[in-house]
Amino acid sequence: MQQILTVEQILAILKGKEESLRMLRATPEYMKLEASERFTTSNDLRLGDAIQALFEIHEAILNIEFYSQVEGQTNAFNDSLTT
Structure with a gap:
């Protein structure tokens, strides 16, 4: 079964993961791992x-939402001018 998420839920998940990774990056244990000369990834x-x-x-989704709202308001305004 496919779960349907709202845009707000998607944004919350992305923000939560970002914050979790920020907290992880700040831990001494992780800093030690990343500082190791053996810490490598294929793309550095x-x-x-x-x-x-x-x-x-997250920002790209916010931009889509913003412009969708602006376009909706513009269309509503244009519709009111033609009636």
Whole structure:
């Protein structure tokens, strides 16, 4: 069964994961792991990159929501002019 999420729920999940990763990145244990010369990824990624990606995705969704509302208001305004 497929679960349906609202945009607000999607935004909350993204923000929650971002905050969780920020808390993880601030722990001494994680900082020690990431500072290790053996810590490597195929694209030289760090946890900060994942945090930044989640932030940018969150912002992109907010932009979509904002412009959808603006377009809706513009369409309602234009409709009122033609009636």
